[in-house]
Amino acid sequence: MTQRISLVTGGASGIGRATALRLAAAGDSVIVADINAEGGAETVRRIHDAGGIARFEHLNVADEASVASLAGRAGPIRNLINCAGILQNANRVEDMDLGEHDRVWAINYRGTYLCCRAWGGIIAEAGGGCIVNIGSIAGKRMFPVPAYSPSKMAIHGLTEELAADLGPRGVRVNAIAPGFVLTEALQARIDAGERDTSVMEAQTPLGRLMRPEDIANGIHFLCSDAAAMITGIVLPIDGGWLAGVTYYSYAGLKKN
Numbered sequence: 504m505t506q507r508i509s510l511v512t513g514g515a516s517g518i519g520r521a522t523a524l525r526l527a528a529a530g531d532s533v534i535v536a537d538i539n540a541e542g543g544a545e546t547v548r549r550i551h552d553a554g555g556i557a558r559f560e561h562l563n564v565a566d567e568a569s570v571a572s573l574a575g576r577a578g579p580i581r582n583l584i585n586c587a588g589i590l591q592n593a594n595r596v597e598d599m600d601l602g603e604h605d606r607v608w609a610i611n612y613r614g615t616y617l618c619c620r621a622w623g624g625i626i627a628e629a630g631g632g633c634i635v636n637i638g639s640i641a642g643k644r645m646f647p648v649p650a651y652s653p654s655k656m657a658i659h660g661l662t663e664e665l666a667a668d669l670g671p672r673g674v675r676v677n678a679i680a681p682g683f684v685l686t687e688a689l690q691a692r693i694d695a696g697e698r699d700t701s702v703m704e705a706q707t708p709l710g711r712l713m714r715p716e717d718i719a720n721g722i723h724f725l726c727s728d729a730a731a732m733i734t735g736i737v738l739p740i741d742g743g744w745l746a747g748v749t750y751y752s753y754a755g756l757k758k759n
């Protein structure tokens with residue numbers, strides 16, 4: 504039996520690393536693609552230590568040539584998981600640095616777009632498969648992160664568009680909308696005093712931040728035959744945050 508090849512962008516850290524480990528544990532041959540070679544090598548080492556198959560490939564999702572180059576040499580992949588992305592700090596539109604605004608869009612939205620564009624046809628020709636994009640609860644409700652929130656809303660929209668476009672060719676396209684996930688990126692914002700974990704936990708009915716593995720499990724499900732008729736959805740994995748944030752702030756609710 505030939506091994507299913509899955510390509511995980513952003514696989515050097517956080518959600519991408521957990522996803523690479525999860526898919527490899529399920530038997531996929533995983534391509535860990537990232538701009539960070541050191542972190543990517545560490546992910547590959549962990550997969551090999553667990554008896555899995557993986558290799559690292561350098562990829563800058565914001566660079567069209569880099570995406571095209573990897574698409575030309577990565578082979579007949581069946582799953583593309585777009586985890587490469589960056590966070591940003593809270594800001595007001597008029598105070599936001601335009602360079603940072605453009606970087607967020609170039610990596611989060613345009614990077615996802617470029618990868619979907621490069622691999623959609625390859626997956627179809629390989630016999631069909633899945634694309635999973637990483638949106639956010641910040642793409643479901645507005646956060647004071649003026650480039651990030653709209654970029655995630657755009658990813659949710661792109662996911663629906665591609666599901667309709669690529670479905671007839673056997674490619675399912677879904678997104679995950681993670682809640683607050685304790686990754687290296689979020690931990691750095693917490694350490695810098697840019698995020699308050701007690702607020703994040705209080706808004707989350709299940710009472711804790713997500714772990715990268717929580718998101719990876721959802722991605723594994725979406726790429727499995729158990730999700731054979733699921734396409735075009737944005738699946739929240741947020742510990743109930745989307746329900747809780749409006750429930751807990753409802754004007755008039757008496758708290759005991």
Ligand SMILES: NC(=O)c1ccc[n+]([C@@H]2O[C@H](COP(=O)([O-])OP(=O)(O)OC[C@H]3O[C@@H](n4cnc5c(N)ncnc54)[C@H](O)[C@@H]3O)[C@@H](O)[C@H]2O)c1
Pocket residue numbers: 512513514515516517518519536537538539542562563564565586587588589590610611614637638639640680681682683684685686687688689
């Ligand atoms: N952590 C959270 O709370 C949270 C919540 C919702 C959504 N997300 C999203 O999940 C995704 C992953 O975030 P994370 O928290 O795991 O962050 P992370 O920093 O731990 O991992 C992101 C990875 O993307 C890579 N990357 C960044 N720019 C790249 C580029 N141009 N080309 C290739 N790789 C690049 C980084 O090197 C890193 O390995 C992002 O899209 C983020 O917006 C995170």
